[in-house]
Amino acid sequence: MTNRILAHCHCKSVIFSVELSNGFETIRRCNCSFCRMRGAVAVSAELSGIEVMSGREFLTEYRFNSKQAVHYFCSKCGIYTFHQRRSNPNQYGVNIACLEGVSPFDFKKIEVMDGVHHPKDGGGGVIGVLTYQPVDS
Template sequence: MLADITESKAACHCGTVRFSVKLTDGLRTARRCNCSYCRMRGAIAVSAELDGITIEQGEDALSVYQFNSGTAKHYFCSKCGIYTFHRRRSNNAQYGVNVACLEGISPFDFDDIPVLDGVNHPADSGRSAGTPVGHLRYIPVD
């Protein structure tokens, strides 16, 4: 089953950045965020512990973007611009990994993705970090 994947090879679009990842709970942690940055980025992220990512190539090509509190660190390839992973603000002991970078995985493999409230971030609002505020669904046309 696709959700049971525990390890994967991953890369940005151009292949400059290549990494391997050990997922915290397979693809079961897949989610989106509605904060201003994630809303524009549009990626689905899954969880990995900080020691769960090994950059195999292109570490020097990674750029980082931080905003607002500066806690989260969003990494992307400086050549093709693809978001690869980020160190989470909601759980600074984890990375969120772009599922589109995982070998053989597409964001369109997911029927339903919970959307978490980054606009009213749990660190600011006191709201529970794992409570969805909505769902994003992909319904293919036959």
């Protein structure tokens, strides 16, 4: 039995399902130049764990620096959906905000990984933690 989660971009032009590699245990942010600017929180899925159900034609690809990580975005709304990871090319990093019923604000602490000093370049690891604490109303 698989535990698939329905996911989509903001405009729902790209709809996909995801089976996470290890639930939400892999939740993380990254401090590389690209991740800093896009601000996404990601979790991991095996390459076989993503099924694009509709809108594959709206996915556009972006690669930078080493050109090893393949980042996919909706060409209509611009939302980052998932990327093939540089640190583990057998996995995707999935934008947690695309998962139905899940928000980055559901998690009180999210580890920040050192993407500036990437593991494939001899660096990496956890360099900090982002926290979210709702204001009492």
